[in-house]
Amino acid sequence: MSRPKGNRAAARSRRRAVPPLRFTLPTVVLLTLLLTLLLRGLVTNEAFHDARINVSVDKTTVPAALLTGGPVIDARGPGAPRSYRAQDHTMALTFDDGPDEKWTPQILDVLARYHAKATFFVTGSMVVQYPELIRRILAEGHEIGLHTFTHPDLTLQSDRRITWEMAQTQIALAGVAGVHSALFRPPYSSDATALDDLTWPVVKKLADRGYVTAFIDEDTEDWQRPGVDAIVRAALPKKPGAGHVVLMHDAGGDRSQSVAALRILMPQLQSEGYRFTTVSQAIGAGSPMSRASDFQRWEGEAFLYLAHGSVLVMPVLVVLLAVVGTLVFGRFALMLFLSVKHARRTRRRTFSWGPPVTEPATVLVPAYNEQECIANTLNSLTAGEHPVEVIVIDDGSTDDTARIVRELDLPGVRLITQPNSGKATALNTGIANASHDLIVMMDGDTVFEPSTVRELVQPFADPSVGAVAGNAKVGNRNGLIGAWQHVEYVMGFNLDRRMYDELRCMPTVPGAVGAYRREALERAGGMSEDTLAEDTDLTMALHIDGWRVVYAENARAWTEAPSTVGQLWSQRYRWCYGTMQAMWKHRRAVFASGPAGRFGRVGLPLVALFMVLAPLLAPLFDVFLVYGLVFVDAPKTFAAWSTVLLAQFVCAAYAFRLDRERPLHLFSLPLQQLVYRQLMYLVLLQSWITALTGGRLRWQKLRRTGEVDAPVAA
Incomplete structure (x- = not known):
């Protein structure tokens, strides 16, 4: 017997009324940490401490007998208050505090x-x-x-x-x-x-x-x-x-x-x-x-248990705070040092990858329901300065994506349609049909500048280079969420990737703008469906196979970033979970020798520390910030938090300077640290929950608007 529609609707309503685990569990964790600090502060008389002392001389309401009586006052009951003195030859020693x-x-x-x-x-x-x-x-x-x-x-x-x-x-x-x-x-x-x-x-x-x-x-x-x-x-x-x-x-x-x-x-x-x-x-x-009473004693024992637990936990939290502080400032220092070194090296007049690469490249555009963006994407490619073959792989789109590609009828653009099989399969289909040895991959919501492909393939003049990471930029940056992602992208591509390039352990060639040597793709087995971060998975496989992965700062691509919290959550959840899958898949590289061992002992730990552990512990800054502002020393706490923010601002400003970006969006940085970081923490914690519980995350398509036009000048 089927359930009546009314009952099904009521059941769905009840399910919606219960907050999802991805919100409740991280929120409970943060509140528990804050309450632990608060309880510890009470125990140590740090929280709610009030050192004010009142001074009063008026005695109009005090019974006169008490002012001239003994030191012990019993005002209980309905009668007049009584005072008592110590008996003769008796001293009552009292000890306070x-x-x-x-x-x-x-x-x-x-x-x-x-x-x-x-x-x-x-x-x-x-x-x-x-x-x-x-x-x-x-x-x-x-x-x-x-x-x-x-x-x-x-x-x-x-x-x-x-x-x-x-x-x-x-x-x-x-x-x-x-x-x-x-x-x-x-x-x-x-x-x-x-x-x-x-x-x-x-x-x-x-x-x-x-x-x-x-x-x-x-x-x-x-x-x-x-x-x-x-x-x-x-x-x-x-x-x-x-x-x-x-x-x-x-x-x-x-x-x-x-x-x-x-x-x-x-x-x-x-x-x-x-x-x-x-x-x-x-x-x-x-x-x-x-x-x-027995209940009062049980209540007191429970309070003591929690209080002692908070005291014992506090050193652990302080150590974790020190760890995340060390990671944050260490990452800042390492990024600044290595990014300066990278910029100086690549911007020298004498710097060259080798003879100019002029051979044509195949550009793969996997597309699933990209009707809003696909025209801009293809127009940007055909207006490029480098000879290209463009292959659009329509992965079972249910909208007009394929029709738009056919009607554009652009020269050098081929359309391949297939049943919906996922991005990795679509890219492998494109690789199999590519005519050239240099293969560029991009997303269906991304547009290239005229020079992007040319800049992207130049590092292949070095025969040791197997893949090149381009410079992805947020096109829809006018909104607050877009501005936060813009700051994140500029810092990530101009500091993180420079750092990883100098260390020769680039963890990810972004799906929005990346290039590969066909030989490297074939030796790595192509795009894998083992993880949801197929680009990270492939990049790690290339390192382990001995290929060099580099960064081309001038190969700029403009992408449409998520414009709502829900879309951002879906995207980052997939990225975080996919990165964890890729790290786990290639974990044996830690014990390998040669190039694989170098990546395993340098690249994987850096990814684990900077992309997983540090963001997961970062909310400790905010928990201690709230506790310090409310209960301890607001000026000193604010000064400490401002120091971290200043270091972040210096790094961001330098990244903007490297990328020749206007610093206008840096004003959103303080709010980004207070709000955006908490969102990323929730995403990361949910990814951990999914990983630890053995859950599987399906591909999640983001809704596009097509507001990023082509081409966009740098």
């Missing part, structure tokens, strides 16, 4: 030596980093209070931020030790007399959520490192025998003076009858610690 892997253990050792207890007001970020110290603090009978997660001044934060700071620290405590704490100390706080109209609402708000706030009696100001004696004097009770809550620090810098001061202070006060205990014991209250 920790734990710290170096100083907290030393402080714990001193406390253990004098059988003393203390209260540690910890930050959530430090709890996550040093969970074993939290467990030791609790195991030795000390008390833990909350000091927020990232140590901001809460008077400057929103209610949502305050809630998050406290809740996240509780989650961290639950994950580390399975406990919660109802004791709290605001960052940048002082004694109770410092309560003001901005601090009091925070205290009251947290009291409504079950927190008791602990201020201090004495501040040792040990964070300023005033000296051991000064710290001891500041910690001593101003009234003999009176109980005190004393503030010290076990993190945030060098705390050697604090440790030394404890070794003097504790035996001195113990000899005077003082006992050292926790804040809650000092005021005669119960412990603020409570056991977290």
Whole structure:
């Protein structure tokens, strides 16, 4: 039984509603990287860090009794807030901002030596980093209070931020030790007399959520490192025998003076009858610690697992960023050096490939549904300066391509029609019917300048040359997508191909403009259908067979580049996937000897590094850019990104100068780096997915407009 049409339409609609894997997976990868950086930034107190400190003197809303009361304030419940003092001959040592892997253990050792207890007001970020110290603090009978997660001044934060700071620290405590704490100390706080109209609402708000706030009696100001004696004097009770809550620090810098001061202070006060205990014991209250529920503990453990993972992943990301940075700048340097060398060599008056090549060539034009472009293509060939035979291979076109070729009836142009079999088969048909030993290949959407074929065949004066790569240029460059491709083409053909030419490992003779020696084609087996990048596959085969592949900069061809994102995606997806197929097909060249080994150990690694690995890792620049601009240091981050952009601009400007192009389109370069590069990353990642899953990609025909006319002057 067939499915009703309505059900089929609904099924198609549901399928369209689900984003394709090629979009969702790369997007998920980028978001995961950004969230990993963000989580790591939270753990290290780098992200969302707020160092602002509020200054206020108004106390109109603070209950007067609290300003003259003790340092511990309990404003929970409906009654009037109460304050508490430490009992006589009792000192509550409190340590803020920790734990710290170096100083907290030393402080714990001193406390253990004098059988003393203390209260540690910890930050959530430090709890996550040093969970074993939290467990030791609790195991030795000390008390833990909350000091927020990232140590901001809460008077400057929103209610949502305050809630998050406290809740996240509780989650961290639950994950580390399975406990919660109802004791709290605001960052940048002082004694109770410092309560003001901005601090009091925070205290009251947290009291409504079950927190008791602990201020201090004495501040040792040990964070300023005033000296051991000064710290001891500041910690001593101003009234003999009176109980005190004393503030010290076990993190945030060098705390050697604090440790030394404890070794003097504790035996001195113990000899005077003082006992050292926790804040809650000092005021005669119960412990603020409570056991977290199983779900809260599981939630905390999951958070810790992710947080520690982000910390561990960060060095890997930094290494990868360094790798891609090295590749990018190394490629820039190598391209500039070798392209200058290539330009100087080929532009010398004495430079020559040999005697001028005047023998005629066969130009093959594979065409599939090229009715918009084929007339321009053929007119450009018949107007050329070099004698040519033109063979149009109509590969089963369903439009008027064949009819247009017949009606043009141009001299020297032959038409061969065949059932649709693919570009490689069409080119092999053309090779079999070619009358000459020099064979030029071009696309059906491309136009040549009058001198293109002549310039393209001159390197064949050197008998070692088996193929020549021409200079493909974007004809439809007025739109933004066209401008981006124009910049890419100019850089690729005037820097990349010069570099590869100097290294004698040209990876691709472009299908839009390339020439071959018939003997080289026959020895390589012609155009292969093994990959979707038949031009790259053939070029690699020629290298392995010992032929030299060179670049002719003045052999210019004007092609119609994709004008929409969808068409660009299809084209680059096929290129990327085909290049991967070709590399895999010729992978054994790495272990070969002679010319094949040279290409395998120089050309293939360069293609893998510069055309696969570097573009795949390039989005790390943008992930770190977003993270740095939003969470770390915007000016420094922007400066670093601008340095990369400047290097790119210098290379592009030099490429434009070599190609005698107007630099107008270079203004699209910044946007190209932000948008176009992400698109290429998505394409490359999809190609990897297709390759790893064993998928097969079919030939994808691009829609043409025929807007590139013939001939176009350089």
